[in-house]
Amino acid sequence: MKYYPINLNIKDKRCLVIGGGQVAERKVENLLGAGAKVVVVSSRLTPKLGKLSRKGRIENIARNYRKGDLKGAVLAFGATNDPRVNRRILQEAREEGVLLNSVDDPKNCDFTVPSMVSRGDLLISISTGGKSPALSQKIRKELEESFGEEYKTLLNLLSAVRERLVEMGSNSEQNKAKFNKLINSNLLEFIRDRKIEQIDELLQDILGKGYCLAELNLSL
Numbered sequence: 001m002k003y004y005p006i007n008l009n010i011k012d013k014r015c016l017v018i019g020g021g022q023v024a025e026r027k028v029e030n031l032l033g034a035g036a037k038v039v040v041v042s043s044r045l046t047p048k049l050g051k052l053s054r055k056g057r058i059e060n061i062a063r064n065y066r067k068g069d070l071k072g073a074v075l076a077f078g079a080t081n082d083p084r085v086n087r088r089i090l091q092e093a094r095e096e097g098v099l100l101n102s103v104d105d106p107k108n109c110d111f112t113v114p115s116m117v118s119r120g121d122l123l124i125s126i127s128t129g130g131k132s133p134a135l136s137q138k139i140r141k142e143l144e145e146s147f148g149e150e151y152k153t154l155l156n157l158l159s160a161v162r163e164r165l166v167e168m169g170s171n172s173e174q175n176k177a178k179f180n181k182l183i184n185s186n187l188l189e190f191i192r193d194r195k196i197e198q199i200d201e202l203l204q205d206i207l208g209k210g211y212c213l214a215e216l217n218l219s220l
Contacts, residue, residue, distance in 0.1 A: 019079030
């Protein structure tokens with residue numbers, strides 16, 4: 001295993017993207033999706049990044065990279081086309097202890113960004129250790145077909161059920177047995193087909209009275 005897999009909490013944390021092109025735009029979108037405070041260092045921005053800046057979604061330092069820009073950042077992405085600038089960014093990242101992803105330069109990366117399939121809080125990531133991004137993309141497309149939006153609803157439902165069971169102080173072993181039965185039932189199929197009555201009947205059959213979509217404040 002070349003890389004250590006980790007899901008990093010970057011909510012409200014400073015993350016720097018150096019560069020304002022299409023590659024930078026993709027990095028910014030994912031960072032915003034994770035709730036980061038995104039700073040883009042670039043004198044030029046794509047139209048989409050410019051719009052995000054005007055709306056206050058990102059901070060734009062409208063100039064070229066300077067030493068000191070990485071101070072206080074948790075993560076940094078070097079997305080420039082200038083190898084000399086990228087080397088300077090790398091040097092500062094090492095000095096400041098900032099994790100760096102240098103785009104298209106895996107040898108100078110502290111981390112890589114895997115291909116991802118996201119269904120709400122369900123996140124499936126695929127990595128080939130930088131050996132074949134094309135294979136990662138192929139697997140991602142296959143997973144997107146296998147894991148539809150119904151998985152987002154399933155996860156939200158299971159989370160709501162878990163919270164209710166914990167509030168009621170149910171036995172953990174009993175909870176585990178109920179969850180296993182619920183996950184291995186036809187629940188996913190019913191969600192996919194939007195069969196509300198069958199979902200409610202299944203929940204009450206496994207969990208007891210008081211468990212239905214309405215009581216759990218959920219809808220399809």
